[in-house]
Amino acid sequence: MGKTIILVGCGNMGYAMLKGWLAAGKLKAGEIAVVEPNETLRSRAVSHGIHAAAAPEELEASTADLVVFAVKPQMIRDVVPAYRRFMPDATFLSVAAGTSIATFEDILGTDAAIIRCMPNTPAAIGEGVMVLFANARVRPEAREFVSDLLSANGAVATVEDEALMDAVTAVSGSGPAYLFHFIECLMAAGEEAGLPAETARLLAMQTIYGAAALAKTSGEDPARLREQVTSPGGTTAAALSVLMGEDRLKSLMREAVAAAKKRSIELGA
Ligand SMILES: NC(=O)C1=CN([C@@H]2O[C@H](COP(=O)(O)OP(=O)(O)OC[C@H]3O[C@@H](n4cnc5c(N)ncnc54)[C@H](OP(=O)(O)O)[C@@H]3O)[C@@H](O)[C@H]2O)C=CC1
Numbered sequence: 001m002g003k004t005i006i007l008v009g010c011g012n013m014g015y016a017m018l019k020g021w022l023a024a025g026k027l028k029a030g031e032i033a034v035v036e037p038n039e040t041l042r043s044r045a046v047s048h049g050i051h052a053a054a055a056p057e058e059l060e061a062s063t064a065d066l067v068v069f070a071v072k073p074q075m076i077r078d079v080v081p082a083y084r085r086f087m088p089d090a091t092f093l094s095v096a097a098g099t100s101i102a103t104f105e106d107i108l109g110t111d112a113a114i115i116r117c118m119p120n121t122p123a124a125i126g127e128g129v130m131v132l133f134a135n136a137r138v139r140p141e142a143r144e145f146v147s148d149l150l151s152a153n154g155a156v157a158t159v160e161d162e163a164l165m166d167a168v169t170a171v172s173g174s175g176p177a178y179l180f181h182f183i184e185c186l187m188a189a190g191e192e193a194g195l196p197a198e199t200a201r202l203l204a205m206q207t208i209y210g211a212a213a214l215a216k217t218s219g220e221d222p223a224r225l226r227e228q229v230t231s232p233g234g235t236t237a238a239a240l241s242v243l244m245g246e247d248r249l250k251s252l253m254r255e256a257v258a259a260a261k262k263r264s265i266e267l268g269a
């Protein structure tokens, strides 16, 4: 690839993205440096042959093509100024929830090339979804480079209106946690119905995986796939009357997504 990338923050999300890049062979270990104060997390990056610094002053690179911020939104104003020195060559990519392009322009100046990205953790295995919004300073070659890099993490999508990033965060950024909790609930219910723990785990996991794969690949509407499982007067109908009666699950999802969207807006305030 021949580019220099600096990953600032190698926690849950930063490392998930890094793993996807390395697994897909998008970059060699020597093309990326990590800045991460946590020693255990630095060692994890070093185990991939990556140079990991505790602070930006310790970085070996004097230039960078891409600086990726994967630190908490509350830290952005403290962390970002140290990377101003990589302008004007660098493009800045932030995955921080809620944090607007305007906030970055306020810190770095309006001539900074900034891309907001809302990723999710399946990015680690190339099954994430990476939603982008860029400011007008990002050159087409830089957009292309970033899209290609992030394609190692999964599907890459864009939004034309930055305000949509809060809804994106609520659906796909946080979304994996909803599904992990669904798996937890299905496992627990399976055990309560009499299954051994290991069997409940296997059945819950494979059912979610298989259903998601079928929904994605069949081209059928999810409602149609649901109907194909639901025999009139059968077991699924009995369960769905619990989930769908009075729109129970739909209302819960609506509330959950609205709460996440509201929090995303608050984080950006
Ligand atoms: N987790 C997820 O699924 C998703 C997260 N995001 C976004 O990703 C960002 C990171 O979240 P997440 O990975 O979960 O958080 P983590 O806390 O797991 O990772 C952030 C890392 O940044 C480190 N850090 C703190 N200060 C600095 C610094 N000055 N320079 C470099 N690194 C620093 C933290 O170290 P320490 O803990 O010691 O402070 C921590 O290891 C957030 O903005 C979040 O909104 C977006 C989409 C999904």
Ligand SMILES: O=C(O)[C@@H]1CCC=N1
Binding pocket: 097, 169, 173, 174
């Ligand atoms: O919980 C959070 O705030 C981050 C953003 C999306 C997923 N995790």
